[in-house]
Amino acid sequence: MLKEKLLNDLKTAMKEKDQIKLRVIRLLNSAIKNFEVEKRKEATDEEIGKIVLKEIKKRQESIEAYKNAGREDLAKEEEKELEILKIYAPKMLSEEEIKNIVQEIINSIEEKNFGKIMKETMAKLKGKADGALVSKVVKELLR
Helix, strand or coil: CHHHHHHHHHHHHHHHCCHHHHHHHHHHHHHHHHHHHHHCCCCCHHHHHHHHHHHHHHHHHHHHHHHHCCCHHHHHHHHHHHHHHHHHCCCCCCHHHHHHHHHHHHHHCCCCCHHHHHHHHHHHCCCCCCHHHHHHHHHHHHC
16 A cells, blocks of 8 residues: 555656656655565565665765754755655554553563563564654653
């Protein structure tokens, strides 16, 4: 379903001559194709979601690097790409929802160490939450 949406949006971007959206969708399609060739199977929506999240992370790192280097023009370009990628990203859990899940895990295990809790939480939230946010929540709740 997500693959079809990307294809339709690609056609729309071509018609509208939206160069940034066109470039981002082509890049995303290329990443999906590479994944499918590597795994020798069609990518599921969940796997495509992971690919989108990986691309989002790359953009965020690039934006930070460009800003540190004083290249606001390049950072703005990456931010535009990031906004387009967020359209295709899977819905992420809110901080409050993450807190509830982490609290359940803390209550359910005897050994209250950061590593064990993070491992269980990330396994449960696979692709639904940012690791940095989960880490912050776990540290807060362990205090």
